[in-house]
Amino acid sequence: MRAVDCVGALIRDEQHRVYLQRRTADRRLLPGIWDIVGGHLEAGETPEEALAREVEEETGWKVRDIVRTVADWEWEWEGRVRREVDYLVTVDGDLTRPRLEVGKHDASAWAGPGDLDLLMVNRTDGDRRLRDLVAHVVRTRFTDRLRLEPITGPNGVLPGHSADLVRMYADPWVARWYDGSWSPEEAAARAVEQQASWDRDSVGKWIAYERESGELAGRGGMSRIPAGTPTAEAIAALVGPEWTGLELGWALVESARGRGLATEIGRAGLDYAFTTLNASSVIALTEQVNTASQAVMMRLGMQYAGEIRAEGWAAGEPDVQPDAPFAVYVEVRT
Structure with a gap:
């Protein structure tokens, strides 16, 4: 199996909602869509180290516990295949006040069972895989x-x-x-x-x-x-x-x-x-x-x-x- 390219953090609150953030419209990769926290591994990082870094960079929160590995899958964008591992995590910090990373995200939301289609907004390719992943965790x-x-x-x-x-x-x-x-x-x-x-x-x-x-x-x-x-x-x-x-x-x-x-x-x-x-x-x-x-x-x-x-x-x-x-x-x- 290919090496892990990127990680995702499925941050869940006490109401079983998953934290989402909207990518800015000028992002080259998937502009304007709602996404989970995560990103690519840097040189020498383990997936768990990248997970902790991405959570802190994108929200200001700190990973408290990796509850479990939810998904290990591959996706393709512009001809490049990426392997992604997604984790269900709990975090420390004020969950009502995420610190959005400037220039990368411009809005945040907590998604419950009635909010899952938010993940299809601006999704011009109709790809439901991220939506179904978040639905799995919410339920x-x-x-x-x-x-x-x-x-x-x-x-x-x-x-x-x-x-x-x-x-x-x-x-x-x-x-x-x-x-x-x-x-x-x-x-x-x-x-x-x-x-x-x-x-x-x-x-x-x-x-x-x-x-x-x-x-x-x-x-x-x-x-x-x-x-x-x-x-x-x-x-x-x-x-x-x-x-x-x-x-x-x-x-x-x-x-x-x-x-x-x-x-x-x-x-x-x-x-x-x-x-x-x-x-x-x-x-x-x-x-x-x-x-x-x-x-x-x-x-x-x-x-x-x-x-x-x-x-x-x-x-x-x-x-x-x-x-x-x-x-x-x-x-x-x-």
């Missing part, structure tokens, strides 16, 4: 033991999650509840669907990795049940009109079960719904026979709202049933 969450990444397909910067979805749905425990494993083609299609959901609604599932080992743990988070479907109407009849279709869910591979990880995913999902999306209510549902998931819902403080019927597993039946009983739990915040 990622960390719990005590898990890293929760928004499920996506490959986008030219990140490899996507279809291979891990194949692994996950090949797990016997997961396959049992979801009626079989996924082929690579189905997993790839589902990953693209999830990315579209994130982009359309700022809602989608995360894939969960254990922070210490990097091992796949499962998936979970929020999804939106389409309005007007029989399931949505049955749930709304139980929980009331303030519900906007948000559903919390999780699934763990067998090796991750029994350790409280589903509860960590659930708490992160509820926090995302109520803090980031400003939701008023969230439901979770599972077959009545799935007492383990119901126990998680109760640990999260969700309240039992009642029962609906939908396709799923039922007690004493060897196959999926068209009208299995499901328990519905709800969390309401005003």
Whole structure:
């Protein structure tokens, strides 16, 4: 692999927003676009040294911690290929007062889920890779033991999650509840669907990795049940009109079960719904026979709202049933 040419700093605040700055209109490379902090390595520098220098030069802040390497990718400009490594970092300094580097940047902003298209302003080539990279970081969450990444397909910067979805749905425990494993083609299609959901609604599932080992743990988070479907109407009849279709869910591979990880995913999902999306209510549902998931819902403080019927597993039946009983739990915040 070629040597690293440049580095990028994905500086994130406590609201999970990423810091952006606008390149001046007279810059030779990508004038007038919104960008992350970063630049080229100088002679003799390591990528980490260049990262610290660029952050201080462009913002006045100091790197406190490199949380993780997010991306290692290549891009081309005017016939030259550059290898870039991008890091999620925390910084020390007054985050309300960045010191813009004179002659290089003329504006700054903190980008949340609703601000991602700022990265396409003045982007005459239509290249979405930086936008998708920032979206990935804005939507990622960390719990005590898990890293929760928004499920996506490959986008030219990140490899996507279809291979891990194949692994996950090949797990016997997961396959049992979801009626079989996924082929690579189905997993790839589902990953693209999830990315579209994130982009359309700022809602989608995360894939969960254990922070210490990097091992796949499962998936979970929020999804939106389409309005007007029989399931949505049955749930709304139980929980009331303030519900906007948000559903919390999780699934763990067998090796991750029994350790409280589903509860960590659930708490992160509820926090995302109520803090980031400003939701008023969230439901979770599972077959009545799935007492383990119901126990998680109760640990999260969700309240039992009642029962609906939908396709799923039922007690004493060897196959999926068209009208299995499901328990519905709800969390309401005003």
